[in-house]
């Protein structure tokens with residue numbers, strides 16, 4: 001479907017994009033995506049591209065599902081808008097809070113809504129501070145995250161993130177946010193000869209050291225993505241989360257699982273914390289909650305954390321015009337039902353994930369690939385100059401950008417951060433489509449290797 005106006009020209013004239021170097025974009029012009037179906041997106045030149053990234057890690061059910069279109073249209077006709085302020089609710093929001101509370105780990109039963117992952121993160125930060133104020137410990141305000149974490153891009157969420165390139169230009173981070181290293185990523189940060197378990201303990205110890213440095217009486221929470229996503233798709237080393245949970249309990253620090261990517265089946269369980277066997281006090285979720293069809297996010301609080309908030313005499317003076325929007329809540333409800341009906345977080349999903357992970361492993365033999373790693377329907381590969389010496393290309397990011405562009409031109413979307421390539425396909429992907437995905441990825445890798453002289 002070729003639009004009959006020059007979309008590239010319009011875009012170049014008036015549109016500032018997220019996370020973009022604009023003079024570069026305006027030289028080349030954007031790629032125009034016009035429609036999508038199943039696991040495929042289509043550009044204005046009619047190219048069909050297999051979306052190996054489920055949009056931005058969110059399209060669990062694939063594109064264009066009629067069931068979601070229908071519930072959105074019905075809800076929009078029935079109750080196009082109403083808010084949840086002033087002691088009011090809607091059947092959609094009430095049912096969704098109930099359904100999410102059935103999926104979260106036991107004891108995390110109190111749900112509040114927002115529209116984006118960053119808003120959920122911002123909400124969680126405020127609720128954590130509010131909780132400690134209500135508990136009579138107002139000095140507990142520091143929030144610790146990891147270097148290379150991604151928690152979103154509002155002022156507070158960018159401060160919590162551990163990515164300096166999104167902070168310095170905006171005079172962030174705000175006070176009260178602290179970051180620990182090493183990032184728990186065995187391939188990159190383990191010492192030669194260090195076992196995975198020893199490395200996990202060293203990463204957890206870094207958290208404990210930071211808590212002691214700040215004073216446990218000043219530390220409110222530790223935030224982490226179960227699998228670190230946008231900062232480089234890094235899987236937790238064995239034993240890491242259990243040790244982190246133990247440390248948080250020891251010092252009376254809230255444990256916050258940011259499930260914006262890992263939630264809704266991405267790692268094989270409903271939430272990443274269930275996959276890695278820890279129980280947080282607070283969870284943030286977005287993306288897969290509606291398969292990206294419409295913006296919606298949520299925060300789940302443990303009953304213990306919610307109790308002082310529910311019993312407080314002060315109003316929880318927080319929320320948004322679109323918190324739990326009825327149309328978004330209707331889509332989320334049907335989306336979660338479909339994840340169940342299609343068994344995408346059950347045996348069917350597990351079979352697909354096994355197939356995907358086995359295919360990912362076959363890339364280990366590629367001369368450009370230093371490591372593959374993955375869980376559920378998440379996969380990553382490191383592009384290296386010399387896989388035996390683990391030697392990287394210089395400058396970092398050149399190989400990744402080249403590979404990402406080769407992927408697009410070959411007909412598959414992979415994302416690059418530095419020289420790490422990611423895959424995160426829709427959960428509905430079939431085994432045949434996984435075969436097609438990896439054929440295209442291998443082709444793009446071959447082309448990249450030739451261009452890099454590997």
Ligand SMILES: Cc1ncc(COP(=O)(O)O)c(C=O)c1O
Pocket residue numbers: 116117118119121150151152153225229230258259260261286287
């Ligand atoms: C773990 C995590 N938290 C928060 C966010 C922010 O979500 P949003 O882009 O919807 O604001 C993201 C986005 O990728 C994320 O991966």
